[in-house]
Structure formats: structure tokens, C-alpha cells
Amino acid sequence: xxxxxxxxxxxxxxxxxxxxxxxxxxxxxxxxxxxxxxxxxxxxxxxxxxxxxxxxxxxxxxxxxxxxxxxxxxxxxxxxxxxxxxxxxxxxxxx
Amino acid sequence: xxxxxxxxxxxxxxxxxxxxxxxxxxxxxxxxxxxxxxxxxxxxxxxxxxxxxxxxxxxxxxxxxxxxxxxxxxxxxxxxxxxxxxxxxxxxxxxxxxxxxxxxxxxxxxxxxxxxxxxxxxxxxxxxxxxxxxxxxxxxxxxxxxxxxxxxxxxxxxxxxxxxxxxxxxxxxxxxxxxxxxxxxxxxxxxxxxxxxxxxxxxxxxxxxxxxxxxxxxxxxxxxxxxxxxxxxxxxxxxxxxxxxxxxxxxxxxxxxxxxxxxxxxxxxxxxxxxxxxxxxxxxxxxxxxxxxxxxxxxxxxxxxxxxxxxxxxxxxxxxxxxxxxxxxxxxxxxxxxxxxxxxxxxxxxxxxxxxxxxxxxxxxxxxxxxxxxxxxxxxxxxxxxxxxxxxxxxxxxxxxxxxxxxxxxxxxxxxxxxxxxxxxxxxxxxxxxxxxxxxxxxxxxxxxxxxxxxxxxxxxxxxxxxxxxxxxxxxxxxxxxxxxxx
Numbered sequence: 001x002x003x004x005x006x007x008x009x010x011x012x013x014x015x016x017x018x019x020x021x022x023x024x025x026x027x028x029x030x031x032x033x034x035x036x037x038x039x040x041x042x043x044x045x046x047x048x049x050x051x052x053x054x055x056x057x058x059x060x061x062x063x064x065x066x067x068x069x070x071x072x073x074x075x076x077x078x079x080x081x082x083x084x085x086x087x088x089x090x091x092x093x094x095x
Numbered sequence: 096x097x098x099x100x101x102x103x104x105x106x107x108x109x110x111x112x113x114x115x116x117x118x119x120x121x122x123x124x125x126x127x128x129x130x131x132x133x134x135x136x137x138x139x140x141x142x143x144x145x146x147x148x149x150x151x152x153x154x155x156x157x158x159x160x161x162x163x164x165x166x167x168x169x170x171x172x173x174x175x176x177x178x179x180x181x182x183x184x185x186x187x188x189x190x191x192x193x194x195x196x197x198x199x200x201x202x203x204x205x206x207x208x209x210x211x212x213x214x215x216x217x218x219x220x221x222x223x224x225x226x227x228x229x230x231x232x233x234x235x236x237x238x239x240x241x242x243x244x245x246x247x248x249x250x251x252x253x254x255x256x257x258x259x260x261x262x263x264x265x266x267x268x269x270x271x272x273x274x275x276x277x278x279x280x281x282x283x284x285x286x287x288x289x290x291x292x293x294x295x296x297x298x299x300x301x302x303x304x305x306x307x308x309x310x311x312x313x314x315x316x317x318x319x320x321x322x323x324x325x326x327x328x329x330x331x332x333x334x335x336x337x338x339x340x341x342x343x344x345x346x347x348x349x350x351x352x353x354x355x356x357x358x359x360x361x362x363x364x365x366x367x368x369x370x371x372x373x374x375x376x377x378x379x380x381x382x383x384x385x386x387x388x389x390x391x392x393x394x395x396x397x398x399x400x401x402x403x404x405x406x407x408x409x410x411x412x413x414x415x416x417x418x419x420x421x422x423x424x425x426x427x428x429x430x431x432x433x434x435x436x437x438x439x440x441x442x443x444x445x446x447x448x449x450x451x452x453x454x455x456x457x458x459x460x461x462x463x464x465x466x467x468x469x470x471x472x473x474x475x476x477x478x479x480x481x482x483x484x485x486x487x488x489x490x491x492x493x494x495x496x497x498x499x500x501x502x503x504x505x506x507x508x509x510x511x512x513x514x515x516x517x518x519x520x521x522x523x524x525x526x527x528x529x530x531x532x533x534x535x536x537x538x539x540x541x542x543x544x545x546x547x548x549x550x551x552x553x554x555x556x557x558x559x560x561x562x563x564x565x566x567x568x569x570x571x572x573x574x575x576x577x578x579x580x581x582x
Contacts, residue, residue, distance in 0.1 A: 076424075093434055
């Protein structure tokens with residue numbers, strides 16, 4: 001399937017990446033090249049194969065349901081771009 | 096004093112224990128080498144000299160009190176993908192140029208507990224996405240064997256620093272070959288452990304089902320010492336395996352006579368540089384001289400590993416890198432007009448071209464209607480590749496081949512062509528998809544440049560990998576060769 005310019009715009013939006021208009025065509029070519037490489041997988045018949053989600057086929061370990069983490073809010077917010085009264089600030093969402 | 100950078104980790108430990116030199120002297124020696132050479136090589140993003148001298152002082156006290164372990168007082172460099180408390184952790188990205196981690200990664204913590212001293216943070220491809228170190232926001236690393244050439248990637252800073260003797264050891268991470276390919280191109284020894292052997296906690300995530308941390312040093316013996324301190328269960332990483340760690344140092348000395356080593360047929364075909372091929376064959380002859388039995392094995396589906404990887408890795412990356420939103424940490428654009436603009440411009444400004452390409456490929460592969468054709472298909476191909484390895488390990492104890500199809504390429508040679516860059520990991524990627532351990536070690540040079548011999552082990556058989564590599568290094572001097580100007 002060939003990748004269209006509109007597809008690239010849609011993917012960029014889903015990925016929340018601003019892509020300037022003039023870069024779209026170049027990017028389309030690069031992504032199409034990568035997808036072309038990826039589509040070599042289609043040569044292989046994988047009809048009855050179980051997908052591999054984890055190299056060791058392990059089950060997820062569960063921890064005891066107990067609070068172990070301390071509150072690091074101040075420490076973690078020290079590296080945030082903009083905080084006030086313990087809150088992360090972003091542009092107004094609701095007018 | 097002037098030959099401290101030529102010593103192995105064991106020799107450094109003996110010298111520290113005997114009082115021939117102190118950890119502070121050792122650290123000063125390497126910091127001086129970094130000042131002398133790193134303007135040219137660009138292996139480090141951050142030099143943590145003040146912290147290093149403090150840690151070295153503490154290590155000297157431990158040594159004097161008789162509380163030293165095998166690594167106490169020995170300096171190393173951490174790849175800048177590992178979070179280090181109080182020292183910038185950039186992951187090679189503008190996105191994290193202002194990021195000071197509030198905590199240490201488990202790997203960093205374990206090596207610090209062992210008394211190792213951090214000299215600084217190694218340059219790397221941005222978010223570990225690259226095979227040449229050219230995607231770093233901090234500029235490319237130069238290969239000390241030829242500064243017009245790349246060191247490989249993504250752990251290129253780590254590999255070049257060890258090769259140039261700017262540090263006796265370094266950490267790296269390997270998602271598709273990022274320890275083994277730069278180790279090969281720089282002429283050092285680097286090990287990617289089995290998936291789950293080393294904790295990923297505090298290691299900035301790229302592709303979570305593939306990422307694994309490992310040691311990079313000059314010899315298998317050095318790697319064994321480092322892995323002994325790095326490996327083991329960590330409850331903070333839910334994929335870390337709760338299983339005892341083997342005695343890797345004892346494993347080094349095991350006899351290798353009669354060991355069956357499978358030569359992977361598909362790794363010697365079209366695309367392999369003839370000089371690299373001849374070098375690997377020379378190493379195979381020495382192995383036979385050690386009594387190793389070489390048998391031919393086949394990984395018939397290995398050619399599908401690169402295509403499957405470029406679905407699995409970008410898909411997981413697109414999810415992992417969603418956290419960089421300009422809100423909680425990292426780069427934030429100026430004057431966002433609304434929340435969407437904040438996300439989109441912060442990410443567009445913070446990420447470089449290769450990272451954006453992979454996020455977009457991953458986003459596409461996971462988007463509605465495409466999941467079966469891409470991600471699910473790739474997970475099935477992954478199963479087929481893992482099955483190939485299971486079959487091969489019925490005929491052999493270890494597998495062998497080149498780590499990279501060619502020697503170090505020139506800066507800029509592949510940077511405009513993503514697909515040709517991706518194919519430089521053609522012999523390393525299948526191992527990550529299967530979750531197996533593998534190492535690259537120096538073979539005889541070709542075209543005057545280093546060549547990496549790759550050994551692949553069965554799950555959790557790191558001991559046997561290091562064993563064979565060590566015995567080969569006892570019989571040869573390929574791993575002792577040093578680039579001119581850095582001896």
C-alpha cells in the first residue's frame with residue numbers, strides 16, 4: 001500500500017509532531033522506504049504461528065498490594081518546565 | 096603512572112590493592128586523557144570530574160579499610176541513557192538537554208555500590224536510535240581508529256572511549272545491536288545479556304521488549320567482572336528475571352575443548368565484506384586449534400529480522416516516547432497557543448529527524464486498521480526467528496558469525512539513507528528479537544580497521560559466551576591492539 005501525503009499528515013497528528021508543510025513530501029518518501037523494507041515480512045506465511053509477546057514467555061509478576069513508594073512530588077517537579085503550587089501548568093484548556 | 100590506561104580491570108584492582116596507585120590518581124589519569132583527546136573524539140556528553148574525584152576519595156577509604164570489592168576504585172563511563180542522580184541525563188537528545196534525573200538507574204546504583212567511579216556520560220545516538228552515532232544532538236562521535244569514520248551506534252561514545260583508552264570500561268544498551276555493532280567497529284568487547292538478566296529500571300526506554308543493558312570493555316574477562324556486578328533480579332523492573340546469577344569469573348576458566356560452535360550459514364552470504372569474512376575465518380581457525388568443534392547451522396528466516404524489528408522497535412518507541420510532552424520534564428516550546436500546540440511543537444523541536452521517523456512508523460503500525468498487518472505480523476515473524484534459534488541450539492552450544500557486515504563506514508556515508516543504515520545491524524537484530532545473549536569481540540583487523548566476531552549463546556548462557564571469548568583472547572592479541580595515537 002502506498003503512503004500518501006495525507007497519511008503522513010494524519011500520522012504526524014496522531015504522534016503529536018508538528019511537521020512543516022515543506023517537509024511533508026520528503027518525509028513521505030522516507031517513511032514509504034521504511035515501510036517497503038518492513039513489507040518484506042509478507043513473503044513469510046505465518047498463518048498458524050503464535051505471536052511472540054515476550055522473549056521468555058513469562059507471565060507478569062505481581063507485587064503485594066501495599067504502598068511502598070514515597071511521595072517525591074517536589075523532587076520530580078523540580079525538573080518540570082512550569083509548575084505552581086504543586087501543579088503542572090499548561091495552556092488553558094477550558095475557556 | 097603513564098601506563099594506567101593500558102591495564103585490565105584485574106590489573107587495576109591488583110594495583111589498587113597493593114597501593115601502587117590510588118583511585119584518585121587513577122581517576123585523574125583518565126580525566127587528563129579525556130581532556131587531551133575528547134575534543135577530537137566527542138565520546139562524552141558530560142564529564143563529571145568533581146563527582147568522580149569525590150567518589151574516588153570514598154573508594155580509596157574503602158580500600159584502606161579492607162572493604163574493597165573487585166571493582167572498587169575503578170573508573171567507568173555510563174552511556175547517557177542511564178539516569179544518574181544530579182548529573183545531566185540527555186539520552187543524546189535536545190528533548191532532555193535540561194534533564195537532571197532525580198534518581199539513579201539500577202545499573203548505575205549497582206556499579207556505584209561496587210565502588211566504581213563514574214567519569215562521565217557517553218555520547219550516543221538520540222534515544223539509542225541509530226547505528227553510527229550521527230543522530231546525537233551533541234554531534235557525532237569519531238572512531239579512534241580513523242577519525243573520518245563512525246564508531247557505530249547507538250553506544251558509540253562508550254565504544255570509542257574504551258577503544259581510545261579514555262576509560263577502562265563503559266556501560267551500553269543493545270536494542271538491535273547497539274552494544275555489539277559499535278564494539279565491533281571500535282575493536283572492543285561488548286556483551287548484550289539475555290533479556291531480563293539486567294534491570295532496565297532507570298534506563299530510558301526505547302523498545303521495552305528488546306532493550307537490554309550490558310558491559311563494554313577491552314576483554315571478556317573485564318566484561319565478566321562488570322556483568323557480575325550488573326546482573327541480577329530487581330523488583331523495580333517487572334521484566335527482570337528472578338534467577339541466580341552465574342559465577343562468570345569461574346566460568347572463564349572452563350575447558351572449551353569439544354564445545355560445539357555453530358557457524359551461521361546466513362551470516363556469510365551476500366553483503367558480507369570479503370575482508371571481514373576472511374577475518375572471521377581466521378578467528379575460526381584459532382578456535383579449531385583450541386579443540387572447538389565447528390558445525391554449520393542455519394537460521395533460515397534471519398533475513399526477516401530487520402523488517403520485523405522495524406515494526407516492533409518503532410511501535411514500542413512511539414508508545415514509550417509519548418511521555419515527552421513538554422509538560423512534566425524535558426524540552427518545552429516557547430509561547431504555546433494551546434495544549435495541542437504545546438505537545439506538537441515541543442516534540443517537533445525536542446526530537447531529531449531519526450527519532451521522529453521512528454515515532455511515525457510506530458504510530459502508523461499501531462494505528463486503527465493496521466495492527467494485524469504490521470505489529471501482529473511482526474510478533475509472528477519474531478516467533479519464527481526464535482524457533483530458528485531453538486533448532487540451531489539443538490546442534491550447537493554457541494553460535495558464531497560476524498557482528499557487522501563491514502568495517503566502520505565514513506561519517507555521512509549512510510546518514511541520508513535510513514534503510515541502508517538499518518541494514519548495518521543485519522547480523523545483530525535477530526538476537527534481540529529472540530531475547531538471547533550475544534557478544535562481539537575483536538577478530539583480526541580488515542582494511543586496517545577493527546572487525547567484530549559475534550558469539551551468540553542460549554538463554555542465560557552468558558558464562559559460556561564469556562568462557563569461549565576469554566579462552567580465544569588468551570590465545571590471541573587482537574583485543575590488545577590500540578589505535579595509533581591512543582596507546
